[in-house]
Amino acid sequence: MLLTSVNDIDSRFEGSKTSGGTINLEKYRGKMGTGLTDAYQLLMQIEGTPCLKVKTGKLELVTLTKHFGGSAKDLTYMGVEISAEDMQKLGMAVEPKMYNGQLMIKCTKPGVAHITVKAVGGGNRPGTGSVMGGIEITKTFAVIARETGAENGGWL
CATH class of the missing domain: 2.60.40.10 (Immunoglobulins)
Structure with missing residues (x-):
């Protein structure tokens, strides 16, 4: 249930982010796990x-x-x-x-x-x-x- 209660993260790695330096977000695609855990989705799955x-x-x-x-x-x-x-x-x-x-x-x-x-x-x-x-x-x-x-x- 935990693994199916995630939101996609890879599609959000576009362009760059400047914060004290420039970070190329695209180089992080496929390297951050299966996604962002959504606790509410997990609780709803437990509830059915x-x-x-x-x-x-x-x-x-x-x-x-x-x-x-x-x-x-x-x-x-x-x-x-x-x-x-x-x-x-x-x-x-x-x-x-x-x-x-x-x-x-x-x-x-x-x-x-x-x-x-x-x-x-x-x-x-x-x-x-x-x-x-x-x-x-x-x-x-x-x-x-x-x-x-x-x-x-x-x-x-």
């Missing part, structure tokens, strides 16, 4: 909650195929739930929603929050004891919203 990473300040479309399977685009999405407190924490003016099998979300503040996506597989409404329909699927995700702060797009 998948993490969705989004950038702040832009509308993101997040594909959920690896979480709902190859037929994620064919599910009937019933909605996305997020608390008002979590929306405020992430600076969201509009609730996230599903669009063409992808989660549409815009966060303006960095932070973390939980969202729940509800869908129906095998029909356009949930079945009951007396009504034919599909099977309701509910999945909770941790949204991690981050901005890039350094001039090279991240670390250093």
Whole structure:
């Protein structure tokens, strides 16, 4: 779990950094390990909650195929739930929603929050004891919203 709870580091080694001298960042590619450990992602893995990473300040479309399977685009999405407190924490003016099998979300503040996506597989409404329909699927995700702060797009 620890090894799969890392953020890429090699892509951040671009150009140079001047701080008391000039450092060529590109010479460090492939020499800094597998990445930066993200403690929150690790805790969410222990809990069994998948993490969705989004950038702040832009509308993101997040594909959920690896979480709902190859037929994620064919599910009937019933909605996305997020608390008002979590929306405020992430600076969201509009609730996230599903669009063409992808989660549409815009966060303006960095932070973390939980969202729940509800869908129906095998029909356009949930079945009951007396009504034919599909099977309701509910999945909770941790949204991690981050901005890039350094001039090279991240670390250093």
